[in-house]
Amino acid sequence: MDMDKSPEDLLRSIFGDEGPAEPRPPRNGTPQFQLNRALPDFAAEARRMLVRCDEAVLADQVDDLWVYDRCRCGMEECATVYTSAETLQRPGYRGVGGGFTDTGYVLIDVINERIVSIETLWYPEFVKALTELLP
DSSP, X not given: OOTTSOHHHHHHHHHGGGXXXXXXXXXXXXXXXXXXXXXXXXXXXXXXXHHHTTOHHHHHHGGGOEEOEEOOSOOXXXXXXXXXXXXXXXXXXXXXXXXXXXXXXXXXXXXXXXXEEEEEESOHHHHHHHHHHOO
């Protein structure tokens, strides 16, 4: 996969113009729940992916991440979570991962070395659990 593409361009290259809506900031401006307590398997998978990408400092952040909201693009395969109230790309942005793990596609968005969202596709168990937590 081309790691120089933005997450939106990468999704468009996968889905074409039929893909998810443009990303929007989370609806919730306050944290709703702690990721590793509510979704421990998903937090562990995110941590493993970061370690595989030689991102130990980011992996250490996972246990402290709070979920503000989920993506509401309407695509049933999407289980993206926002771990910050501010997630729009700006200077200091980079994406980590951007590939398939054992459970699906994962791209972690980072701004100024803080994880701001975890974009996830094709992880059915996480989609189900996330929509139950944030209908």
